[in-house]
Amino acid sequence: MTLSASADLSRLLFDGRYEQTHQDLHDLLLDPLFDPREGLTMTEAGKLAYERSRAVHAGLERPREILADPWRLFALAEWPSLVDVSTFSLLMVHYNLAFGTVVEHGARDDLKDLFDELDRLDSFSPYMATELGYGNNVAALRTEAVYDAETETFVLNTPDALAQKYMSYSGFQDVPKLAMVMARLKADGKDHGVFPFLVRISDGNGLCEGVHAAPCPEKPVQGLDNGLTWFDHVRIPRRNLLHGDMGGFDENGVFRPASGNQRKRFLRAMSRILPGRLCVSSAATGAGRASVYIALRYAAQRLTNAPGRNDLPVIEYRSHQRALFTALAKTYAMTLLLNHAKAEFTGAPQDAVPAELNHLVSITKALSTWEMTEVIATCRERCGAQGIFSVNRIADYGSLLQGLVTAEGDNQVLLATTAGQIIAQGGDDEEPGTAPDPQGRDLRDPRFLVEALRYREQELLRTARASMADDSRDRTYFEAWNGTINSGLEMARVRGVRTALESFAAAVDEAREETARAALGPLAALYGLTEVGRDAGWFLARGALTAEQVERLDAEAEALCAELRPYADTLIGGFNLTPELLRAPIAADDYVAAFQQRTGAFGPAAARTPDGS
Structure with a gap:
């Protein structure tokens, strides 16, 4: 059987797993339940998201099976957001963060009833870690669970307003909720650090005794029941502590933490954050692909006037091509970077995650969500007024990305932490690197562009390490880091870009079909040129680009757009949308007819009867 170009591109974009891992999710979302609904209140939209989440759960294997196959979990993150951004949020919190924590730390016989309850989705499980006063600094949270040895229960309490659980789903009190609450375990007068607890916060008839909640202000598009939640001496059974291998009670009823410090146990308790970052990136790249797909299909039909011509599709303008083909290149690059990170994650030991994998996943999360935010904004703008309407999806994807850049670690904080760890790994005796010789090099060659990006990454890293190690000035550690942080952030970002371009170049080499390879080559070059062009002055000053090459950057990008124009449909065909x-x-084959049908504003010709009268 002959492999088509789009099928070959699909193989590369979905890592050869589309039919086995993604196809049924695509088909499940064709159900009329997922048709757009207009005129809903935020509450009605939120309730619909819960209904849709139950439908997805009912149409797939059990959550415990999905969690056993990370590729399947990542696919689940990728598809529902394309038709309902709120459904994605509910599913990922329940499946990955909350139930995933139960699977990893609470798969015990005495918890089987609660395990099965969540596996059946009889109750949804909000994940309550972040607190109002501490944001991403979850290690400093103040919610406490104090052990009462006499009753063999924990007393869960919120000591003050800053310790209220923030943003988790507690507003719909008629939805049964069995929450995953991160709290500071205190026993025998000792603070043992942060542990996960299962806490029933609502039973379908209202909040449980001692549990209080207030809704957060309204968010655009996402009508979910985000709230502030606090606990007033709520008693929970001892078995609801999910201690896993982080500790446990001895035969005398005394809590014994596992060896190691509190931070080590805390990181173990928060183990679902790492796959969660890959889920967030999956949703982001999925929304980016959908936005480019919609924008390019519309651009091929949207007619405009041109000098000396009438009725020219707007995609024929080079200005439109430059914007959308660059967005297309970034979307391919981030998808392929994410595939690389997923493969590294699934192939690594989960009980001892290597530092390099942690860095890769964190950089991928930050870079992909930032890049897709920009891609979606570009696509919305290039669709003009049509891009504003929710029914055309792109505006809703923009709202989704506003949440994703913060989810599972605010991007700037996450990237700064990662950069600090990378910088701390090295010494202070590194010599300056040698710039790649640009003479005679082809600006379109991804290998040359990768060399340039690697050189910038290494130089930023070297200077950051030297800055941190400079003891010639009287500085505190904070002052040293504060003077280095921005170059550290740029170094980590460039590492992600370089890895993405390497993955892109590998995909070009791995393409089996001639047209697919012919389309991918210039797209990879456009991505690399765009990224190197961001810092052309830096490369020129260090001899990594010649003045002539810098002057040609725009002309080369324009020429690549002209080469890519015949392949636009093929390239978005690989998205399986x-x-x-x-x-x-x-995005319809006839957008005018589809828009008229949607609005009910049929023109005179469309209003005629079948016999033409």
């Missing part, structure tokens, strides 16, 4: 799935009128 359809107008039937996205239900966006401007």
Whole structure:
């Protein structure tokens, strides 16, 4: 059987797993339940997201099976957000963060009833870690669970307003909720650090005794029941502590923490954050692909006037091509970077995650969500007024990305932490690197562009390490880091870009079909040129680019756009998206008819009867 170009691109974009891992999710979302609904209140939209989440759960294997296959979990993160961004949020919190914590730390016989309850989705499980006063600094949280040896229960309490659980889903009190609450375990007068607890916060008839909640202010598009939640001396059974291998009670009823410090146990308790970052990146790249798909299909139909011509599709303008083909290149690059990170994650030991994998996943999360935020904004703008309407999806994806850049670690904080760890790994005696010789090098050659990016990454890292190690000035550690942090952030970002371009170049080499390879080559070059062009002055000053090459950057990008124009449909064909799935009128084969049908504003010709009268 002959492999088509789009099928070959699909193989590369979905790592050869589309049919086995993604296809049924695509098909499940064709159900009319996922058709767009307009005029809903935020509460009605939120309740619909819960209904849709139950439908996805009912149409797939059990959550415990999905968690056993990370590729399947990542696929689940990727698809539902394309038709309902709120459904994605509910599913990922329940499956990965909350139930994933139960699977990793609480798969015990005495918890089987609660395990099965969550596996059946009889109750949803909010994940309550972040507190109002501490943001991402979850290690400093103040919610406490004090052990009462007499009753063999924990007393869960919120000591003050800053310790209120923030943003987790507690507003719909008629939805049964069995929350995963991160709290400071205190026993025998000792603080043992942060542990996960299962806490029933609502039973379908209202909040449980001692549990209080207030809704957060309204968010655009996502009508979920985010709230502030606090606990007033709520008693929970001892068995609801998910201690896993982080400790336990001895035969005398005394809590014994596992060896190691509190931070080590805390990181173990928060183990679902790492796959959660890959889930967030999956949703981001999925939304980016859908946005580019919609925008390019619309651009091929949207007619405009041109000098000396009438009725020219707007995609024929080089200005439109430059914007959307660059967005397409970034979307391919981030998808391939994410595939690389997923493969590294699934192939690594989960009980001892290597530092390099942690760095890769964190950089991938930050870079992909930032890049897809920019891609979606570009696509929305290039679709003009049509891009504003929720029914055309792109505006809703923009709202989704606003949440994703913060989810599982705010991007700037996450990237700064990662940069600090990378900088701390090295010594202070590194010599300056040698810039790649640009003479005679082809600006379109991804290997040359990778060399340039690696050189910038290494130089930023070297200077950051030297700055931190400079003891010639009287500085505190904070002052030293504060003077280095921005170059550290840029170093970590460039490492992600370089890895993405390497993955892109590998995909070009791995393409089996001639047209697919012909389309991928210039797209990879466009991505690399765009990234090197961001810092052209830096490369020029260090001899990594010639003045002539810098002057040619724009002309080369323009020429690549012209080469890519015949392949646009083929390239988005690899996304395995359809107008039937996205239900966006401007992505339809005839956007005018689809938009009129959606609005009910049929023109005179459309209003005629079948016999023409």
